[in-house]
Amino acid sequence: MGKRLVDFSIARPKLIIALTLLLTALFAIQLPKITTDTDPKNMLPITSPVRQYNDQVERWFGLHADVLVLGIQHEAGLFNPESLGKIARITEEILKIRGVIARDVISLPTVDDVTVAGDLLRAQPLLADVPGTALEAETFRKRVMTNRLLLDRLVSRDGKMAAIYIPIDKGVSGKAIADQLRGILDRTGGPEKFYLAGDPMVRDTFGVAMFQQMGLFSPIAGMVMLVVLFLMFRNWILVFANMAVAMLSIIWSMGLFIGLGVPIHIMASMSPLFLMAISTDTVHIFNEFAFRFKELGTKEEAIRETMRTVSTPVFYSDLTTTAGFASLAIGPIIPVRIFGLLVAFGTLVILLMSFTVVPAMMALMREERLATLSAKNDLQEDTVSRWLLKLGRLSLHRRKAIVLVGLILVLVSLWGLQRIRVNNNMVHWFKPDSVIRRADRILNERLGGTATLYLVATAQAEGAMTDPQVLRHIEGVQRYLEGHGLVGNTLSVADYVRRVNRVLHRDDPNFEVIPDSRESIAQYLLLLSMAAKPRDLNSVVDYPYQKANIFVHLRSWDAVDARRLLTDVQKHIASHPLSGVEYTPAGIAYFNMVWNDEVLVGMLSGFILSSIMVFFLIALSFRSLRWGVVSFLPLLFTILLIYGVVGFVRKDFDMPISVLSTLSLGMAIDFAIHFVSRFRQRFRETPDLDAVLLWTVTRPGKGILRNALLFGLGFSPMIFSALTPYITVGVFMMAIMFLSAGVTIIYLPALISMWQGWLIKGTRERLP
Amino acid sequence: MRTRNTNGLGLLWLFALLSLAIPSAEGAEKIGAEEVMKRAYLAEYYPGDDMKAKVLMRLVSGDGKERIREMSMLRKDLQEGGEQRYFIYFHRPPDVREMTFMVWKYPRRNADRWLFIPALKLVRRIAADDKRSSFVGSDFSYEDISGRGVEEDVHQLVREERLDGREVYVVESRPREARGTEFSRKLSWIDKTTFLPLKEEYYDTRGDLYKVFSADELKEIQGFWTITRRTMKNVQTGHRTEATFQEVRYNLKLSDTLFTERYLRAPPAEVR
Structure with missing residues (x-):
């Protein structure tokens, strides 16, 4: 099938390109219809139990899902007429902002x-x-400081920080409101400092920033790849063909999903970068073509020969990538499903292009231009290939030492793997010195905490909350919570009742x-x-x-911290039970915790499933379980090493890392597929194991190296991103590429050579 | 306990009273918005010299959960359109039974309120802002229960129309003093025959509708048209309060001494 398609593309290159452009235009006109959704809450369907x-x-309690916190700080103390007047004026301004639920704004006035x-x-x-x-201000300070309902929530104990809690309507952008608030604060001036925090602002700011960074780094990554490609091949048409594949797959896949009315979520917004990375697979075609053209001298023959030899590895490496991403569609999380399907579709587009547009474009190239390509390629080959040859010899002659080093690394990685902490903290998606993160840190230090948890006490009978025993139990739970280092302050009906009792008794x-x-x-x-x-x-x-609701303010957005607190408080309640009263958690901090679990577990199970699928696909492509195992080992090794390091440096296994793990799978296996499939092709022709291994290291190995270099350098600019997940993506991508290329080139020759009896003699009958 | 004089307003109220007394030929005269609102004020808050009713309030939250307040309410006017006294005795919920509540209402300044807490056998005077304080947790503010001074707002007749088969004046009122007032604008549909408000819309300081009042049932009792069922709904929260007035009686010749702290602690049988 592939051969006929290739033949047709070489015969009618212009028709193929015209057809492709027409289809691309159809997909492209869908793009302006884009709708976006940046609320991580929508990662879980509305029907999920935790959301319900x-x-x-x-x-039940008339609460608002989205609340911003504004902190006002004055180091000399806020209890002076000017600062208090400022708080009153700011509050008045806030009440006028559209989207703010004015009736429930909590502020001193x-x-x-x-x-x-x-x-x-x-x-x-x-x-x-x-x-x-000043005297009246002092009287006011004393009044506030004796009121437990206010302390730590609205005013810090040292009187230097006050807070305004600003609930906003559903569907309103927390960032848009935050921007308006900043406008008000900018006009205010004076010695006071202002800090803005709260989940809706963090998530919506992140959502906006994410799309901005995507718009910035996708072209930069594209530009870098363009330059690197040109330095590799010195031929603009080749460079253009390679980039065109990436662009086409992005336009087709985004166009299809946007056209179907699917909103683009934070996760799917990353897909252009992923597709750009996956499209680098076509480098193998160009790499082989450069060699072939030099050997054969005629263009058409070179194209045909190139496609004949690389079509199987290209086909299977793209197929495994597709399977890897498509398996995400089985999980329960809708945006993850969409992301998986989008990238899987894009990968299929790349596969189609590899067999149509790529040969067609190569067919359109003029031969005299190609001569220079190969000449320059020769020069490169001398240094790079010689270096690769040395490496190949080393891995063959010192195979036991190399494998031993690998085993030691595996053990170290396993130890690192145990230290991995599954956690998510959206505030940490911003850099430590960013405005958002600083504000959150300062508010958490001074006040009760920016993350809200609800602990709902439910009794069996109506009217139970007027029972002194029940209220005292709630009080006990509150005291326990407040003694827990993670909790800033709590508020419940018991506090109100106690306050009234005090006030009624003069x-x-x-x-x-x-x-x-x-x-x-x-x-x-x-x-x-x-x-x-x-x-x-x-x-x-x-x-x-x-039912009674205990407001619990946490000083940390870490999912692991919320879990620790909940486990501890449930333990406390279990050891101090009150029959008929049960406590259940809710609120944004709890939601983030469940979300964290479900998303990460969903990604992890997708990862395991796609590993299995990838394994069977390679085994199928080689028609051999043993070769499947050998090809799978470098992948396993790469992943172990990377996650070992993640655990070692105590980087949280969070959302971005979990998304990347699925990518690592599809990418890391590609090199092994190319290596093994080219090795076996060559071995059938000349059955001299060491010579063929060395040939594979130097020739397809060079393609692997080029692919890794292109890919790694393309992602390197992301290290300078303002958002930590992007930095993670950049570093992680480079690590995957260089590691899996290195592992493939160094370990596969050693393993194949070591296990030749098991691999080759056992399968000799099948090798023609 | 002190009694207070109220001066200054007498003339205004006298005028209001007189204008009410003059029978109007239907549709023949044009009256101003201010005049409509004055008559409405008297028709709603001052019928008879005194009144007693059993009031059942259903406080219904946005998700349909209910709280009940059942109380006896007594009212006595010291002056038509002027000072008033209220006495409230709670029947339900059972836990608050015997709680009593007394209000001395003065035109142009916040009312004085006393609350008797039987569990502590304690009377406390409560000072709160009439304009924003909720009446026993309902959607009605004190102002909605005992009336807001006509002179506090600027009134404008917007149009005349029919509402549910009744001829009405539609009057727009804007507070003279924006500070401390919850609404920025209020529309009232005043029935031309009874001068009772059939509907009111309250707009918040951002200009958004937030509260809607509706008179759901009108009855003529002892010659006084009375709203016997009313609803105040907060359209922003979905919360609403339905108040039903039962056993309404006017001109019972209630004694002044009833409205004192002594009876707050030990209410006589006639108030229950």
Whole structure:
């Protein structure tokens, strides 16, 4: 099939190119319809239990999924008329921003406070009137500092930091709101410093930045590859053909998915880079063509011969890549599925191009230009091939030592592998010195914490939350949480009840306890609903008084930290149980934890599945299980080494790394496929093992090296990215390429030579 | 407990009273927006010299969860259109039974409120802002329950139309003092015959609709048209409160002494 297609392409190159351009235009006109989705929450379908439960909890307590935190800091203390006035003005401005849920903004001027003077309870916004003098400001400070409902949440204990909690509507970009907030803050001026944090801003800023960085680094990677290709082949048509394959596959696959109305998620936005990387596989065609043309002298013959020898490895290496990505479609996570299918489709396009457009373009090249190509190629060959030859000899003569070194590396890697920490922390997707990360760090140091967790206490009967025993239990859980290093502060209905009890007893601190009778609590709650905003109370206790919500502010966005806290608190509750009351977690910190697990486990199972598929595909391509095993070993070795290093340097196994693992599989196996398949072809013709191995190291080996170099250099600019996942992608890609090229060139000759009896004698009958 | 004088407003209210007393030929006269709102104020908040009703409030959250407040409400006017006293006795939920609540309402300044907490046998005076404080956790603010001074807003007659088969004035009111007022604009549909509001729309400071009031049932009781069922819905949160007035009686000749702290602690049978 491939041969006929190639023959047709060589015979009618212009028709093939015209047809390709027409199809490309069809896909390209779909591109402007692009819709994007940057919310990592959508990684899990709306029907997933954790999302459903989270939504339910939000409905029970009237909570908002997306909340921004603005920190206002003044090192000399905020309790002075100017700073307080500034907080009041900023709050007023915030309330006007569209998309902000004004009624639930929590800030000093909006939060209700009940104070007591004799028999009079005064309910009013905490900062109803800005103090005019330093003395009044000091009185105000004392008032705030004795209120447990405010401390650590709205104001830091040292009085230098205040917070404004800004809930925003669903579907509104956290970044857009944050940008408007920054506009307000820029106009404010003065000695105060401002810090913005919160999940919606982090994720939407990341989403926007991700697409920006993609737009920046895809062309840069393309340019670098262009230059490297030219330095390798010194022929613009060859260079252009190679780049064209990448572009076409990107346009076709993106065009198809956009045309089908699929939103482009953060993950799928990475696919152009991936396709560019995969398309470097066509280098093997050009590499072989350069050799063939020099040997045969006629262009058409060279093309035919090239395609005859490389078609099998190209076919199978692209097929394994396709299988690797397509297997992601089996997982439960929709954006991962889309990403897998998109790249798999793009890879099939590359495969199709390799058999049509590539030979067609080579057929269109003029022979006199090619002469220079080969001449220059010769010069290169002398140094690179000689160096490769030396390497090949080393690996054949010192095969035992080399294998021993490999085994030691495997052991070290296995040890590193154990140290791998599966974790995700979106704030850490920004660089440590970035504005976002600094703000998050400072707010976490000074205030209760920027990550919110809800712990929902559910009783069996309605009205249970007016039972003193239940409230005291909730209080106990809160004290436990607050003693845990990860928790900044907590807030529950128990705090409100205790506060009312104190206020009703003329602000006597001794009465800041849960009262003894059910009636007292019920009556306090009614009083609260008359004196404060009812919604404040509704956010901590549900309507039938059957469920209570504990707000837990965490100082870390790490998924592992959320898990540690939840495990510890469940243990505490199990050892101090109250019959009839159960506690379940919810909220963004919990969601991130579950999301982390599901996405990473989904990726991991996809990875294992695609490993198995890739193994069977190579075994099938070689019609031999043993050759399959040998080809699979360099892949396994590369992956072990890389993850060993990941564990060794304590880099978290997070979302970007898990995405890359699937790529590593498809890419790393390619070199082995090329190596083994070319070796076996050659061995059939001249059965001299050492000579054929050395030939394979120097000739297809050069293609492998070129591929690795092209690929690695193409990704090198990403090291300078502003987002850490991109840096990870750049480093990881280079590592995969150079490692798997090196492992293939060094270890395959040694292994084949060592196991020749098992490999070749055992399969001799099948070798013609 | 102190009694307070109210001066200054007398003339205004007298005028309002007089204008109400003059019978109007239907459709023959054109009256101003201010006038419509004054009559509406009196029709809604001052019918009779006093009143007693059993009020059932259903507080319904956005996801359909309910809280019930059942109370007896007594009202006595000291002056038509002026000072008023309210006494509220809670029946339900059972945990708050015997809680009592008293309001002394003054035109142009925040009301005084006293709450008796039976669990502590304690009376506390509560000072809170009428404009933003919720009435017992419902969507009604104190202002919605006891009325907002007509002079606090600038009124404009937008149009006259029919609403559910009734002729109405549609009046737009904007607060004179934006600070401290939750709404930036209010539209009222005032029934031309009863001068009761049939519907009200409240717009927040950003100009978005946030609260809608509707009079769901009107009854003539002892010659006074009374809204016996009303709903206030917060369209932004989905939360709503339905209030039903039962056993409404007017002109019971309630005594002034009923509205004192002594009865707050030990309410007589007639208020329950």
